[in-house]
Amino acid sequence: MSKDTPPRLDPTAIVTSALRIADTEGLSAITIRRLAQEHGVTPMALYRHFRDKSDLLDALAARLLADIRLPEPSTAPWEEQVRAILAACLAALRPHPTVAGLVPTRILLSEPGLILVERILALLDGAGYPPDQATEIGTQAFCSLVTLVATEPGATESTDPDTRDDAVRAKRAALHALAPQRFPHVLAAADALTFCRDRNGYYDLGLEFAVAGIRGIRPATRTDR
Template identity: 30%
Template sequence: MPASRASRTSLPRSTVTREQIIEAATRIADEESIEALTIRRLAADVGSGAMTLYSYFRNKEEILDAIADHVLGGFTLPPAEETEPRAVVQNLASAFLRMMREHPSIVRLFTTRVTTSPDSLRGAMEAVVGRLREAGFEGREAVQAYGLIVHYTLGFASYQAPRPWGKPDLPDVEELCRQRTHFYSALPLAEFPNLVSLAGAVTTLPSDEQFQFGLDCLLDGLLRRIQAN
């Protein structure tokens, strides 16, 4: 839901900082959409003029890059309590999925731009590869495990985003699941015998249960391959 006007930052022009602009831009992109993020809208949101924003960013593209850097740079590694390779990959994948849920805009930004800032590289790449190496993944194996985590969570988050019946944090998720199950089960049986008979299972495709199933399959293959080398 978009932030209410009362919850938005209203700052005198002289006090607006680059960081506050990025935070406001991130909020708009996450709560509404990247399309809703315009220079005029952002300036109004921070209580400034467009020219103030242009003193920090030349265009919207630079603001989008800054959002990606801000979110990826703020990626938080899970606690290092688990050291077993499977548990480490599981925890890292879950942390990436949480980040993508918290910041839906990063899913699109991840697939449309390449970030090269030290903060983003340090937070969402260097530290993650380092954690994998600490868990026993050697050299290229650590990079491949990192790729598996990012590619899988990105694909799943993209699939789940427009399907609210798969999001466990929604208060009405059970009702949404019931409605979606009814949708599949009410399809013409002659045309959709599989979807009708498996309506309940099909409804779970964007769920955390499915995320865990897919991750387990990937981990089984990854660890079996590593152990064979």
């Protein structure tokens, strides 16, 4: 390749760069111009692969969905299979809390997302839930995972460790300054409310809530059969 030949752009590499920027600086830091500079091309070169930033965000969501390693179907009870699928989703979302929120509204835009939805709906269908109810249940279960990731105690918008630590200390100090007569239980739980000491336990509990919640919902009367 001559020095005058522009570098070939790999859309996968662009998405990887965008994901890194989002993880370290937040979604607002992602711009077509920033990515073009990182890859040594003009913004117009990126527009050949992505129509606009919204299109790029769609690709970021598709990347997270593609990273989900779904377990193979089995003969285990449906709720155990649902839990395993949700756990696989959570494993892919946890490293990318700033991007996870993009996924729920874009889950039907990529083949990995469609495969995930099909697996969940098939299991819920087998458990007796009609399509409309299964869709609502599956949607809320997935959104609960995103909420878990986005609201982990101690997590902040900043990815800088010192900034995060300062934010946690400030929040803890504010709680400890509360009147003990009015908020005794908040004071007793101040550390747990500001910092997640057992991250795996936190996410395991979230999965149990999701599965137990589904199991506790009675299937509606079917009208599709």
